[in-house]
Amino acid sequence: GQNIDQPTEMTATEGAIVQINCTYQTSGFNGLFWYQQHAGEAPTFLSYNVLDGLEEKGRFSSFLSRSKGYSYLLLKELQMKDSASYLCAVGGDMRFGAGTRLTVKP
Amino acid sequence: GAGVSQTPSNKVTEKGKYVELRCDPISGHTALYWYRQSLGQGPEFLIYFQGTGAADDSGLPNDRFFAVRPEGSVSTLKIQRTERGDSAVYLCASSLDPGQPQHFGDGTRLSIL
Numbered sequence: 001g002q003n004i005d006q007p008t009e010m011t012a013t014e015g016a017i018v019q020i021n022c023t024y025q026t027s028g029f030n031g032l033f034w035y036q037q038h039a040g041e042a043p044t045f046l047s048y049n050v051l052d053g054l055e056e057k058g059r060f061s062s063f064l065s066r067s068k069g070y071s072y073l074l075l076k077e078l079q080m081k082d083s084a085s086y087l088c089a090v091g092g093d094m095r096f097g098a099g100t101r102l103t104v105k106p
Numbered sequence: 107g108a109g110v111s112q113t114p115s116n117k118v119t120e121k122g123k124y125v126e127l128r129c130d131p132i133s134g135h136t137a138l139y140w141y142r143q144s145l146g147q148g149p150e151f152l153i154y155f156q157g158t159g160a161a162d163d164s165g166l167p168n169d170r171f172f173a174v175r176p177e178g179s180v181s182t183l184k185i186q187r188t189e190r191g192d193s194a195v196y197l198c199a200s201s202l203d204p205g206q207p208q209h210f211g212d213g214t215r216l217s218i219l
Binding site for chain 1: 151197
């Protein structure tokens with residue numbers, strides 16, 4: 001089976017840095033994915049880690065530790081448009097966590 | 107278009123009716139996934155196909171739910187004897203292969219009255 005945990009809500013200030021954590025337990029591991037979902041819209045792919053370490057992609061970075069079953073998504077230079085839910089997903093069958101709703105305040 | 111297409115975008119029906127939701131994935135994508143999502147929740151896995159076969163259908167809540175992908179492209183999610191609790195947004199996603207980044211459709215908002 002699989003268990004994926006993320007904080008339910010986070011708040012941060014425009015221009016700041018925020019780290020969203022995801023812990024998981026899975027019987028099979030094919031990679032860990034992060035998606036962004038704005039209210040009323042479909043999720044969109046942000047980043048993917050299959051090996052341990054940090055993957056950087058502009059203002060977004062994602063880190064993975066397979067031995068610890070842990071990942072985080074780091075968002076730098078926050079903008080108001082980054083207010084959204086951030087979803088962590090694992091496994092070949094792509095099970096999702098409940099998502100973290102991020103609110104960016106001026 | 108080049109994206110994942112889902113039809114209808116909205117469906118309102120009465121309790122007890124039968125509904126079919128369609129997903130047209132990106133051409134060449136072998137993996138296709140169905141999820142449902144309720145307000146404030148993450149996508150709940152229902153089933154995924156690798157080609158024509160259901161590789162994992164363990165997320166289907168009960169035998170009222172069934173999905174097919176007969177030619178390895180378009181998929182249909184079928185719900186019999188709908189209940190009010192089936193109301194949700196049904197999302198479809200496809201990826202080049204299992205374990206690759208998914209591309210989502212805009213979803214079908216299903217409302218059971």
